[in-house]
Amino acid sequence: MALRTVAVLCAVVIGATGLSGCGQGNVFSLSVGDCFNGGFDGAEIADVEIVACNSPHGSEVYSLFDVPGSEWPGMNAVVRMAEEGCVGRFKGYVGLDYEYSEWYGAYLHPTEDSWKRLRDREITCVVQPEFGQVSWSARGSSR
Numbered sequence: 001m002a003l004r005t006v007a008v009l010c011a012v013v014i015g016a017t018g019l020s021g022c023g024q025g026n027v028f029s030l031s032v033g034d035c036f037n038g039g040f041d042g043a044e045i046a047d048v049e050i051v052a053c054n055s056p057h058g059s060e061v062y063s064l065f066d067v068p069g070s071e072w073p074g075m076n077a078v079v080r081m082a083e084e085g086c087v088g089r090f091k092g093y094v095g096l097d098y099e100y101s102e103w104y105g106a107y108l109h110p111t112e113d114s115w116k117r118l119r120d121r122e123i124t125c126v127v128q129p130e131f132g133q134v135s136w137s138a139r140g141s142s143r
Contacts, residue, residue: 027108030124032093033139034061044111056133059106062093063125072115078123082107086125094127095142102143103127 026047027039035053039045051057065085067078086107090098098105106126114120127138 027124028118028120028122030061030064030108032061032064033137035059035137036061037133039108045108053137054135056135058133059126059128060138061124062127062138063089065089065123065125066121067110067123068121072112075112078109082109082123082125085123089125090127093140094138095140102130103138103141104130 027045030036030048030050033053034050035055035057036048036050036059037057039048039059048059053060063086067073067081073081086105087098090101090105094101094103104127106128108124108126110120110122
């Protein structure tokens, strides 16, 4: 099974209210608005626990986008695209520029292996509280 690499941006923490499905989920099936636990304690992940956003959770998906092209661009290029793309999409979901937000940002991105074996091109942008978990959504929180 191919895994996806996790990386963390920098900012600061908190949110509003939202709902999503509950249960085990593969990182390849996450959708915008999904809240989940797990996955950010190691370098590569495959599965996370999807929970309702009004339940305690540590992560919330705020954007998904694909890395362009068919050739593996290299890890540095993928990381740069993830950082720039996620920061650029942050305000549209949270309602406040990333650098002024209380939320921290993170992202999941393809590895060279998942790119080649699974045609994985997707970057998943995630907001997280600075510490612990929250029981509300970051969507429209302007925090």
